[in-house]
Amino acid sequence: MEAVHLQRTYLDLTTPHVADACIRLGIPVRCAPVNTRPVWAGTHLVGRVNPVKHYGSVDVFLEAIDRAEQGDVLVVDNGGRLDEACIGDLITLETRLAGLSGIVIWGLHRDTSELRSIRLPLFSLGAFSTGPQRLDPVDSCALLSAKIGQHIVTAEDFVLGDDDGVLFIPLDQAGPVAEMATSIRDTERYQAARMKLGTTFRKQVHFDEYLVAQKSDKNLTFRQHLRSIRGAIEE
Structure with a gap:
């Protein structure tokens, strides 16, 4: 490049x-x-x-x-x-x-x-x-x-x-790397914009659903859950 x-x-x-x-x-x-x-x-x-x-x-x-x-x-x-x-x-x-x-x-x-x-x-x-x-x-x-x-x-x-x-x-x-980084950036900016308008991050990432699923599958990680819903924040 x-x-x-x-x-x-x-x-x-x-x-x-x-x-x-x-x-x-x-x-x-x-x-x-x-x-x-x-x-x-x-x-x-x-x-x-x-x-x-x-x-x-x-x-x-x-x-x-x-x-x-x-x-x-x-x-x-x-x-x-x-x-x-x-x-x-x-x-x-x-x-x-x-x-x-x-x-x-x-x-x-x-x-x-x-x-x-x-x-x-x-x-x-x-x-x-x-x-x-x-x-x-x-x-x-x-x-x-x-x-x-x-x-x-x-x-x-x-x-x-x-x-x-x-x-x-x-x-x-x-x-x-730039393509992936751009996707991560845009996802996080969208999440932050929604939070400023009052939608909590927990709601955006369906945290309640993760807690339920984690009880059934102790091996399920939050990182795996985020990736399944295309949510960025943790790697």
């Missing part, structure tokens, strides 16, 4: 919608660590992964940006380090000028005030004032993959991020 199509398709989908869709489709849910947060609230990020591993110098970022396509997301593996910030305002500006959609860091950022002004979506483990004071050898995999928490991601993945976190999904599953 091309960058523009990907961004349009996922523009109104949240990470909870997409996570539920992945579960429905049997696709592993790969989340960045729970403390991976956006620099400002209301951020929405989607794009193909452009992976890069940090070794102490910014030149590897410049090389990754140079080989990226417009709409990609720079996904930075800094080993989850909390003793240095590896991305600041200049690399963020360079990323934006190259037409990338944003940055996700398994590590820390700095220049927070400037980043908020640049307004390129950026997710990290937090802010730290000091940059790298090391220079490690660069290996041949520096631009091929990135580790984010327990997950390895490549250019065969795309990333979706918002206030609820960051997800990585196989690029070749972007269409089916």
Whole structure:
């Protein structure tokens, strides 16, 4: 799926919608660590992964940006380090000028005030004032993959991020995942609209019928009941 199509398709989908869709489709849910947060609230990020591993110098970022396509997301593996910030305002500006959609860091950022002004979506483990004071050898995999928490991601993945976190999904599953996520989103919006008009969620999902059926079949779960009536809320 091309960058523009990907961004349009996922523009109104949240990470909870997409996570539920992945579960429905049997696709592993790969989340960045729970403390991976956006620099400002209301951020929405989607794009193909452009992976890069940090070794102490910014030149590897410049090389990754140079080989990226417009709409990609720079996904930075800094080993989850909390003793240095590896991305600041200049690399963020360079990323934006190259037409990338944003940055996700398994590590820390700095220049927070400037980043908020640049307004390129950026997710990290937090802010730290000091940059790298090391220079490690660069290996041949520096631009091929990135580790984010327990997950390895490549250019065969795309990333979706918002206030609820960051997800990585196989690029070749972007269409089916979006279709399922859209169905889940629309169902939940319809349920919420009915609740605001006074129809309880219990009534919408026939909860009384579930309780009766559950007495007859102790193996029946609420999740199975919801799926039988095409009701979303739990996966």
